[in-house]
Amino acid sequence: MKPILEVHHLAKKYKIKHLSGGYLSLRERMLTAFKPGNGKAEDFWAVNDVSFEVQAGESIAIIGHNGAGKSTLLKILSKITPPTKGKIITRGRMASLLEVGTGFHPELTGRENIFFNGSLLGMKRKEIEAKFDEIIDFAGVEKFLDTPLKHYSSGMQLRLAFSVAAFLEPEILVIDEVLAVGDAEFQKKCLGKMEDVSKSGRTILFVSHDLAAVEKLCPKTILLKDGKIHMADDTGKVINHYLHTKLKASVSRELTTGLRLIEFHLGSDRIVSNATIPFDIVLEHDGDRPVINEFCIIIYTLRGFRVAILDLRNYANQFEYIENRVRITGSIVKLNLVEGEYTASLHYGINFTVGEASDLASISVSDDCNTSVRKYQPQYRGVMELDFKVN
Amino acid sequence: MISNLTQAQEQQEFVVDADKRRLFDFQEIWHYKELFYFFTWRDIKIKYKQTALGFLWAILQPLLMMVIFTFFFGRALNVPSQNLPYPVFVFSGLLLWNTFSTGLTNSANSMINNAQIIKKIYFPRLVIPVSSILVAVFDFMMAFVLFIPILIFYQQPVAFSALWSWPLAILVTLTATLGPGTLLAALNVKYRDFRYVIPFLVQVLFFLTPVIYPVSMLKYPVLQYVIVLSPMYAAIELFRYPLTGAELNSTFILLSLASSVIILFAGLLYFKRTEDFFADFA
Numbered sequence: 080m081k082p083i084l085e086v087h088h089l090a091k092k093y094k095i096k097h098l099s100g101g102y103l104s105l106r107e108r109m110l111t112a113f114k115p116g117n118g119k120a121e122d123f124w125a126v127n128d129v130s131f132e133v134q135a136g137e138s139i140a141i142i143g144h145n146g147a148g149k150s151t152l153l154k155i156l157s158k159i160t161p162p163t164k165g166k167i168i169t170r171g172r173m174a175s176l177l178e179v180g181t182g183f184h185p186e187l188t189g190r191e192n193i194f195f196n197g198s199l200l201g202m203k204r205k206e207i208e209a210k211f212d213e214i215i216d217f218a219g220v221e222k223f224l225d226t227p228l229k230h231y232s233s234g235m236q237l238r239l240a241f242s243v244a245a246f247l248e249p250e251i252l253v254i255d256e257v258l259a260v261g262d263a264e265f266q267k268k269c270l271g272k273m274e275d276v277s278k279s280g281r282t283i284l285f286v287s288h289d290l291a292a293v294e295k296l297c298p299k300t301i302l303l304k305d306g307k308i309h310m311a312d313d314t315g316k317v318i319n320h321y322l323h324t325k326l327k328a329s330v331s332r333e334l335t336t337g338l339r340l341i342e343f344h345l346g347s348d349r350i351v352s353n354a355t356i357p358f359d360i361v362l363e364h365d366g367d368r369p370v371i372n373e374f375c376i377i378i379y380t381l382r383g384f385r386v387a388i389l390d391l392r393n394y395a396n397q398f399e400y401i402e403n404r405v406r407i408t409g410s411i412v413k414l415n416l417v418e419g420e421y422t423a424s425l426h427y428g429i430n431f432t433v434g435e436a437s438d439l440a441s442i443s444v445s446d447d448c449n450t451s452v453r454k455y456q457p458q459y460r461g462v463m464e465l466d467f468k469v470n
Numbered sequence: 471m472i473s474n475l476t477q478a479q480e481q482q483e484f485v486v487d488a489d490k491r492r493l494f495d496f497q498e499i500w501h502y503k504e505l506f507y508f509f510t511w512r513d514i515k516i517k518y519k520q521t522a523l524g525f526l527w528a529i530l531q532p533l534l535m536m537v538i539f540t541f542f543f544g545r546a547l548n549v550p551s552q553n554l555p556y557p558v559f560v561f562s563g564l565l566l567w568n569t570f571s572t573g574l575t576n577s578a579n580s581m582i583n584n585a586q587i588i589k590k591i592y593f594p595r596l597v598i599p600v601s602s603i604l605v606a607v608f609d610f611m612m613a614f615v616l617f618i619p620i621l622i623f624y625q626q627p628v629a630f631s632a633l634w635s636w637p638l639a640i641l642v643t644l645t646a647t648l649g650p651g652t653l654l655a656a657l658n659v660k661y662r663d664f665r666y667v668i669p670f671l672v673q674v675l676f677f678l679t680p681v682i683y684p685v686s687m688l689k690y691p692v693l694q695y696v697i698v699l700s701p702m703y704a705a706i707e708l709f710r711y712p713l714t715g716a717e718l719n720s721t722f723i724l725l726s727l728a729s730s731v732i733i734l735f736a737g738l739l740y741f742k743r744t745e746d747f748f749a750d751f752a
Contacts, residue, residue, distance in 0.1 A: 158592035
């Protein structure tokens with residue numbers, strides 16, 4: 080059987096103009112027409128020679144750092160923007176969800192918005208009518224159906240938006256990071272809905288930063304890097320590799336004159352709640368052995384909330400001093416962080432310079448799945464789950 | 471179930487190829503026919519939401535304009551009106567002119583107004599300017615309801631055998647609107663300068679189109695030829711035909727039609743050529 084989606088050597092070039100604003104003004108265009116060379120643009124390949132195939136019923140995730148070309152790739156697949164080179168063949172009805180609630184208008188009522196948005200997403204009027212009750216039931220907004228959307232709370236708007244999208248029935252569903260919003264309860268509902276979709280033999284192409292969701296929904300994952308496919312394999316392998324490269328990202332930076340941080344490792348391939356996490360930090364110095372007064376690893380949430388501290392001040396005499404290097408190794412005995420994304424920084428006071436080197440490593444913690452009780456969503460649990468005993 | 475699904479997939483194969491660009495795919499546009507309805511429906515709803523008078527505005531506007539023009543041009547300046555009562559003459563012109571000017575303005579701004587949608591969802595982009603013109607057609611129908619009592623009030627005889635020219639006039643209006651409408655819509659996405667050009671252009675065209683005066687009023691034949699090149703000339707003349715009963719000047723009509731057809735092709739071609747890149751520019 081032929082694959083449901085074939086992508087051949089896809090590439091997309093953007094011209095980056097350094098001077099102009101978002102759009103061209105006629106004056107600018109006329110000026111550059113008379114002064115060739117002045118308005119020279121730089122070529123930028125957002126997607127570069129990407130090829131892959133998706134079989135019917137297979138779900139694939141696309142991950143990668145910001146700027147790796149995920150969004151551009153999705154835009155091309157959704158036909159929103161044409162490729163500069165290459166070819167896409169789809170065999171089946173395709174719907175893409177790059178955003179929920181596209182075309183929602185504050186002046187229209189909930190009912191009116193359902194029809195307009197549904198139609199935009201490619202549903203026929205009859206289909207919307209047939210699924211109307213299910214949609215409002217899923218969203219839980221039946222009381223406000225004839226109220227203009229502007230009077231809805233943002234949560235309600237979002238629920239309504241996702242509900243319309245949830246009842247799309249394409250053979251290929253392309254989804255961009257749309258689950259990153261909404262309250263936990265509803266997110267769970269949406270994930271469940273998406274699982275149903277993938278189990279019913281339809282194909283999902285899923286872009287997300289939520290690696291847990293990726294693991295749940297897609298057996299295979301493509302890792303994009305600089306517009307190219309860096310790796311395409313089973314999701315577990317790709318995610319491991321991705322997290323590894325993320326941690327290995329170059330951290331080398333100067334902390335104070337003549338002293339550089341050259342390595343900063345925290346954790347191994349995958350970090351699971353409550354596991355023991357090794358760390359390994361290497362400094363390089365010119366001249367004399369540095370005087371380390373303060374030295375702490377600080378963990379933040381992605382929103383910049385300070386979560387935890389590893390105070391290493393008193394252990395400076397246990398650091399390894401070899402030639403012009405200082406090495407600090409050890410481990411966090413038990414990382415009782417709730418699953419989610421965190422970053423690590425280094426707070427230091429060395430040779431009378433105090434400072435903080437931030438975002439040295441990103442820590443993606445997954446659930447350890449070892450309790451018999453079904454856990455609450457991470458949002459409800461906070462950032463740390465405490466050990467306890469009941470007497 | 472699954473085998474049915476796969477059969478359906480084998481049937482429809484869709485290819486996006488960077489090396490092959492298609493011109494208008496009418497089959498695809500037909501597939502999206504409901505979207506024309508939904509865009510038009512949405513725009514009409516939004517237009518009259520939270521207005522106390524609602525749809526009445528579509529009637530009040532041409533009515534007030536008719537009164538003003540009648541007062542200044544009909545009474546004060548004594549502008550001839552092809553033997554029609556001046557209010558009938560000017561209202562019949564305004565009916566179509568308003569459709570054109572509203573449709574043109576709407577469609578010229580339509581791509582920018584819907585930029586958020588264009589960036590996130592694919593559908594044939596032509597749906598947007600066409601629907602925004604259909605909104606103007608809705609206003610036309612509202613105002614047309616008022617046109618009948620005006621005809622009765624002024625006891626205007628209507629040649630029923632010539633009524634075929636009314637639907638034709640509407641068709642010509644749509645052609646005349648769609649051409650510059652799509653052209654300006656596409657240009658506006660690329661160069662926002664056109665945002666300022668549009669009201670000015672509509673104003674100029676208004677005086678260059680025989681809406682409030684007849685062509686015969688112009689003394690110089692050269693000037694007449696310039697005026698009839700306005701795409702709306704043919705539409706308005708055809709619309710007044712059952713009322714005036716005067717012989718149609720076929721040269722003038724054909725010139726005007728040719729002008730709107732040429733602009734239509736230019737508009738559609740340019741729109742199609744730039745359509746793919748709207749999402750990048752908008």
